[in-house]
Amino acid sequence: MPPTADLVLGLNAVIVAVTAEVPRVLTLNRGEQPALPFGPLDPVQDRTLELGLRRWVSEQAGLSLGYVEQLYTFGDRNREEDEGSGEPRVLSVAYLALVREEEAETVAGAQWTDIYRFLPWEDWRRGGPRILDRAVVPALAKWRDSADHRALRQVRSERIDIAFGLHGSPRDGYRVLERYELLYEAGLVAEARRDRQLSQARGDEESPLPGRTMAFDHRRILATALGRLRGKIHYRPVVFELLPPTFTLLQLQRVVEALAGVPLHKQNFRRLVERGGLVEGSGRFDSQTGGRPAELFRFRRDVLRERPTSGVGLPVHPRE
Amino acid sequence: MPPTADLVLGLNAVIVAVTAEVPRVLTLNRGEQPALPFGPLDPVQDRTLELGLRRWVSEQAGLSLGYVEQLYTFGDRNREEDEGSGEPRVLSVAYLALVREEEAETVAGAQWTDIYRFLPWEDWRRGGPRILDRAVVPALAKWRDSADHRALRQVRSERIDIAFGLHGSPRDGYRVLERYELLYEAGLVAEARRDRQLSQARGDEESPLPGRTMAFDHRRILATALGRLRGKIHYRPVVFELLPPTFTLLQLQRVVEALAGVPLHKQNFRRLVERGGLVEGSGRFDSQTGGRPAELFRFRRDVLRERPTSGVGLPVHPRE
DNA sequence: TCCAATTATTCTCACTGTGAGCATAACCAG
DNA sequence: CTGGTTATGCTCACAGTGAGAATAATTGGA
Structure with missing residues (x-):
């Protein structure tokens, strides 16, 4: 197994705090879109991945993390452009971190953003979000009906029902990632259109849904974090x-x-x-x-x- | 973020089948100790990590995996020897895979081993395993008492009680990893002695417990997999x-x-x-x-x- | 042929956890 | 002192679950 130099490893942090009944995530301004904090692993200095994460979060944001948990490792090549280009493959190990309200001070260049700005269909505290009936469900229905074959329509229909709790299926707060990935697949989030940019120049795409876009696959990572967190408080x-x-x-x-x-x-x-x-x-x-x-x-x-x-x-x- | 050439990425697979009431894991003979199947990620060919895993498992073992789930990414440097040496840091993304009994054919060089051969303290089907009262609990008590300070003894005592369900704590089938890591920390599994080889030449260590050793940190990965699987069948x-x-x-x-x-x-x-x-x-x-x-x-x-x-x-x- | 052993299947019962809402207590502003 | 507001205590119905009795359908031998 030769060292793979055409591969970059990084650590992503989903740092969560709750202030004034609003769940917030720490985001940075990288280019046009907000991004999650990202840092490298120093193979020599950092004895463990988690220590590496704590080190650069502390250095960059002056934040001392309390609870830290590994989330998932993302390494899919979701941009077609990467294929032929000499760009290295990016692998990122994502972590979930929780910090106390008091310690959540705003650092230069970083801000605390309401998580539901990115995933507005996930906030059911005041009943089903309007965006669901107004935009999400109709758009998903359109996507479902656009399938060529009857069988595929059936599959999509079931996936939609399960993910969003429609037609008798119970709504499941943990399936945050499943919902995001469905929207991505249906081309309803801006990230999907961005990633498909070169390969699909077709004009049949819906306009993207409300909900703020993030850089790279960071909204997917955020969805993973929220789902995990919701599951975790259970037990x-x-x-x-x-x-x-x-x-x-x-x-x-x-x-x-x-x-x-x-x-x-x-x-x-x-x-x-x-x-x-x-x-x-x-x-x-x-x-x-x-x-x-x-x-x-x-x-x-x-x-x-x-x-x-x-x-x-x-x-x-x-x-x- | 420069490409990190002093870092090797691999995929590990914990492939599980159950035959004749015995839960088995697919192991390979790498050197003296059994090891989990390990393969590289081809950054160019493999579009996703999971597809990469399926590819080389199929190539190497002729096995077509059904259910596959990412487990955890291990990247801790647990051997002191690595520190100064020019050896690259190894990062491995571990996956859990389930295959049906029928398809679990033995491939050349690979075998299906009873998971409880590696983690004998985890099988409570016929009551508490004898190894617990005979070896594990006494050894842990010795480790607890060997702590210098009263406070540390207290901490160790609580950790032992929680992990193994002693002194009124309920036993928790999912804490497989927690139990293994406690035994590792206490120097009670052979891997711990192996990994500390150079830094600790002290003679105060217990003889390792029953339970077969695995190569590298593979027993830790197996413990992670079993704990996850036990949790998963819940829901x-x-x-x-x-x-x-x-x-x-x-x-x-x-x-x-x-x-x-x-x-x-x-x-x-x-x-x-x-x-x-x-x-x-x-x-x-x-x-x-x-x-x-x-x-x-x-x-x-x-x-x-x-x-x-x-x-x-x-x-x-x-x-x- | 019939009985004992074995496994499958059906039910009952007690207890606990949980969803829902009523009722009471303790504060504030006017 | 009165209405508004939040905190706290309590009841009731009902579903889920641990435990085990009772019955059904086989097989293998006495």
Whole structure:
């Protein structure tokens, strides 16, 4: 196995914070479109991939990452142009990182952007997003009907139903990547048109949907991160990485809702985290609620020992 | 970002099949120790990583892979020797693949090995493995007590309890990697001693535990794969990738048990897969059961549309 | 032929987790 | 002191699940 010099390795970071009920991702301005932070691995200096990531994030953004988790390794050649050109193949190992609200200071050249600016069809907190019925579903239907063969139409129809929870299929908050990839395949996100630029000069493409474009395949990476994060809060208490040491239950609920993209039943949420042993009261109270003061809680680290797989469990049938 | 020539990229495959109630992994003889299949990525030819994997597995082993899923990317430098030497850094993207029993033919130089030969402490189908009480737990206790400071002993104690489900902590079948890494850190698996060879010539190490060693970090990769697979059958019907098109419910149960490493309640298992809509009766029967003939079932593909997140759900409190 | 052993299949029962909503408590602004 | 607002406590219905009894349909030998 010879060293492969025609290959570049990088690390991508999806750095997430939640401020004021808005889930945000750290983005950089690389060219026209926002991009995720990207850094190289120093094969000599960095003993592990994760340490390498922490090193350059710290150097570049002055951010000290708390929770870090490897997401996925992206290495598909999605631009036709790459094929013949002498450009090296890019392989990127993507990481998900969570930082606390307070530490989320804006660094020069970087900004915290609402994740749902990039994936507007994922926010169901105030009911089904309008963009879905107005733009996404009709465009997908058009794509479905444009298939040449009946069988292909059937396949597309099922994929659409499953991904977006239509026609009786339950909606599944975790399938963020599946939804994005469907939209990409259907040519409904700007990235798809950009990537196909040279090979497809056909005029039958839809105009791209609302939702901000990102550089390279970064929106795909973001979708992967959001899906993973939504799944993770089910069975691991990761939300607390995003909160100050002490918080009210409503604050906690809002953070979970922001990530999950669905509204939760307040009383049941309280029951879940309290009876699940995830939090403990501090005895202190927050009177800035606008109503009855709320007790300040803190995360019970012991829960990791008692109930190793405990999370805040999202509802199967969220309220509308 | 310059091309990094001092870096080698490869793809590893954990190819799993279940035959006769034994979960097996395809291993090759590379040197003294068994190794996982490993192949390069051809940056020019292989459009995607997964296609690259399928290509060389097909070429080398004559195996056509069914279900394939990316596992994790390993790139830690775990051998001190690498540091100064001119050896390139190895980065490997590991994949999990499932193949059907019938297709699991032995290829020259390759063999199907019982996964629990490598991870004997993971098989709880006939109660807690003897190796646990006899060797693992005492050795871990020794390691815990060898810590210099009280605080460190406490930390180690908790980690051991959580990982192995001791002292009231529930046992968690998915924490396969966590358990292996703990044993590695404690110097209880041969790989740890091998990797520390040069830096630690101390004589205070335990003799390695039972359980076969693998080349490089392949046992770690295998542990990752088993943990992921155990988690996956919870919420995705992947088991069927390992079964013939038609099977009895007991056959299905045995395969799940083999992977989960836990015995299941027969009647409840039937209720789960039947009421969950995962299978449908074929009307035909298998009379080779030794008792009353069992109906042959097949996987209901429709379930993917109706209940997108359905699996066979392992019990939280498995029978002993 | 009939019985014991074996496996398959059907049901019951208790308990827990969860979705939904009512009721009460404690604060604020006017 | 009153209405608005948020926090907290509690009840009820119902689905899912762990456990096991009971019944059905075979086979192999006594």
